[in-house]
Amino acid sequence: MTVLILTSEEDVTADMVIHRLVQQGTPVLRVDPADIPGRVALTARITAGGEVAGHITTDRQSVELGDIRSVWLRRPGRPGAAATEQREWVATETERAFYGALRATGAPWMNHPDAVNRSRYKPWQLRAAHQAGMRVPDTIFTTVPADAEKFAADSPVIVKAVSGRHPEDPPVTLPTCRVQPGADFAGVAASATCLQREVAKGADLRLTVVGEQMFPCVIEPKDGQTLDWRWLPAEECTWAIRDIPAGLRASVQRYMATAGLVYAALDFAIDTSGEFWFLEANASGQFGFVEITTGAPISQAIADWLTHPSPTRATPCPG
Numbered sequence: 001m002t003v004l005i006l007t008s009e010e011d012v013t014a015d016m017v018i019h020r021l022v023q024q025g026t027p028v029l030r031v032d033p034a035d036i037p038g039r040v041a042l043t044a045r046i047t048a049g050g051e052v053a054g055h056i057t058t059d060r061q062s063v064e065l066g067d068i069r070s071v072w073l074r075r076p077g078r079p080g081a082a083a084t085e086q087r088e089w090v091a092t093e094t095e096r097a098f099y100g101a102l103r104a105t106g107a108p109w110m111n112h113p114d115a116v117n118r119s120r121y122k123p124w125q126l127r128a129a130h131q132a133g134m135r136v137p138d139t140i141f142t143t144v145p146a147d148a149e150k151f152a153a154d155s156p157v158i159v160k161a162v163s164g165r166h167p168e169d170p171p172v173t174l175p176t177c178r179v180q181p182g183a184d185f186a187g188v189a190a191s192a193t194c195l196q197r198e199v200a201k202g203a204d205l206r207l208t209v210v211g212e213q214m215f216p217c218v219i220e221p222k223d224g225q226t227l228d229w230r231w232l233p234a235e236e237c238t239w240a241i242r243d244i245p246a247g248l249r250a251s252v253q254r255y256m257a258t259a260g261l262v263y264a265a266l267d268f269a270i271d272t273s274g275e276f277w278f279l280e281a282n283a284s285g286q287f288g289f290v291e292i293t294t295g296a297p298i299s300q301a302i303a304d305w306l307t308h309p310s311p312t313r314a315t316p317c318p319g
Contacts, residue, residue: 142192143190203220
């Protein structure tokens with residue numbers, strides 16, 4: 001049976017997992033849904049007896065729908081992206097057919113599309129993390145300048161993107177920034193804005209979760225001042241795999257179960273007293289830089305799960 005990997009051509013991180021799969025003899029097919037229709041062909045049939053049949057075919061290989069072992073929803077393009085006419089219509093028609101066929105197979109997902117879609121909503125994330133037992137900084141999402149100004153008057157705050165990336169071509173990633181005293185919040189009225197109480201950080205934690213396995217990487221900018229380590233070259237930070245408290249592990253597992261996720265990259269701020277504060281969870285977060293820097297076997301863990309998928313969290317919980 002074959003592992004189906006859905007991701008864009010630009011996703012070099014996926015190659016790390018594909019290499020592991022090939023090494024252990026697991027058949028794999030990599031597909032970018034943006035190539036359907038066109039470079040990738042789809043046929044799906046639901047028979048009168050309720051069976052799912054058909055195939056996904058590229059210029060190099062083909063897989064029968066019933067022969068899909070698991071699906072890794074990594075960083076796929078949008079189906080129908082290559083259409084030259086009626087693009088929105090073609091995209092919607094193709095997306096419903098393609099993902100509908102994969103859902104119909106019953107194959108386990110890393111991660112299920114419903115879970116991925118829900119986890120994109122940051123207010124939902126923060127609430128779910130709190131309910132799972134994690135510390136969450138006080139946060140406001142607002143389009144009201146007066147409310148933003150009042151929130152920022154109480155203590156130091158930071159501003160961050162609600163969705164993560166600006167939809168330009170190429171996409172623009174926005175860093176987390178401190179809000180300076182006396183800032184003008186008039187611009188808040190133009191777009192929903194996320195403000196959050198600043199945690200007095202001693203370090204950051206990038207916690208990569210693969211099924212039941214956790215890879216906690218503590219990241220410390222060498223300058224001791226940088227707010228957002230993602231904007232620093234790797235050599236300007238120290239990286240170390242360290243253990244985390246059992247209570248935090250349990251809370252993370254509860255969050256993953258609530259979110260219906262098999263894989264996620266969670267970010268925490270570690271304050272100067274050693275407490276962990278949940279910031280966000282990315283269902284398609286990068287892991288390659290952690291593995292390259294620390295040697296943590298994350299790609300092997302992903303390959304192992306895809307080869308022998310566990311039913312645990314394979315589909316999202318209701319909520």
